[in-house]
Amino acid sequence: MSAVRVGVTKDFAHGVAVKVDVNGVAVAVVRIDETLYAIADRCSHANISLSEGEVHCGKKELECWKHGSAFSLETGAPNTFPATQPVAVFSVSTNGDEVFVTRRAENGEAS
Numbered sequence: 804m805s806a807v808r809v810g811v812t813k814d815f816a817h818g819v820a821v822k823v824d825v826n827g828v829a830v831a832v833v834r835i836d837e838t839l840y841a842i843a844d845r846c847s848h849a850n851i852s853l854s855e856g857e858v859h860c861g862k863k864e865l866e867c868w869k870h871g872s873a874f875s876l877e878t879g880a881p882n883t884f885p886a887t888q889p890v891a892v893f894s895v896s897t898n899g900d901e902v903f904v905t906r907r908a909e910n911g912e913a914s
């Protein structure tokens with residue numbers, strides 16, 4: 804699947820989760836220092852938008868506000884209960900100031 808332009812680098816402030824649309828899929832993009840991460844914007848515990856939660860920059864996690872599961876921005880795995888299932892991880896790339904998100908093959912999409 805091809806990369807989808809989701810904005811420019813200044814749209815993504817350090818330590819803030821931003822909800823973007825990637826071909827109809829909600830994705831939470833997070834910048835920590837100069838690195839951009841992207842995970843599915845739906846908690847695996849219930850239908851809650853992870854981008855409304857809190858970013859833990861030091862642990863590279865995004866915490867669901869509903870019950871507190873914190874998901875790794877690198878692997879999508881929940882590091883804390885009650886969620887037990889990972890969320891999908893997306894690839895992020897830049898071209899100049901433009902930011903692109905791509906679904907990964909392991910998320911069930913052909914690349």
Ligand code: FES
Pocket residue numbers: 846847848849850851867868869870871872884885886
């Ligand atoms: S809905 Fe996210 S931890 Fe329960």
